[in-house]
Amino acid sequence: NAGVTQTPKFQVLKTGQSMTLQCAQDMNHEYMSWYRQDPGMGLRLIHYSVGAGITDQGEVPNGYNVSRSTTEDFPLRLLSAAPSQTSVYFCASTSWDSGNTIYFGEGSWLTVV
């Protein structure tokens, strides 16, 4: 049981490049989400999904796309990276069956130059 797995752990991008942050969970959780963490701003919700095929926007969705084709995977796409997207990204999952306990991935450090 690996929990929530995020890749890559570290990434440097040039402005305008695209990339995908991968997130996978093996706990059969229906709810998955992406957060970004910035100094002094805590964690802000980017996008979330309540099940396969269903996604919705969080607090700061602009510049990011998500999809949820399977229960296990919830990738986060940056279509055209900007320096303002330099941040630490956390994926999380939870389930009603798990007592609403949220499980976090270990984070992805992204720098856009």
Place this chain on the structure above:
Amino acid sequence: AQSVSQHNHHVILSEAASLELGCNYSYGGTVNLFWYVQYPGQHLQLLLKYFSGDPLVKGIKGFEAEFIKSKFSFNLRKPSVQWSDTAEYFCAVQNTGFQKLVFGTGTRLLVSP
């Protein structure tokens, strides 16, 4: 929409001092409440959570929190802090109906030996 306020952005204490970190939330419905800790360079770890029942909840490492419904508060306490408690602490509120988790901006605790 739910929101979370953490009033103290930085707290500096000496070892053995008592700790109380404030957390207030705004949401009219039923909520689950969490405190997470993030040690330097690490991902989030759950300290404790409140879903229902006894409003005084005990977590790991000697932490506890009290849910006061009338004040919309969920303050974190520890009677005697240690140097190893140096970390950033996040309060979070989850709407029980929709699973979405909203974080406060965090409190950085520095414990001097």
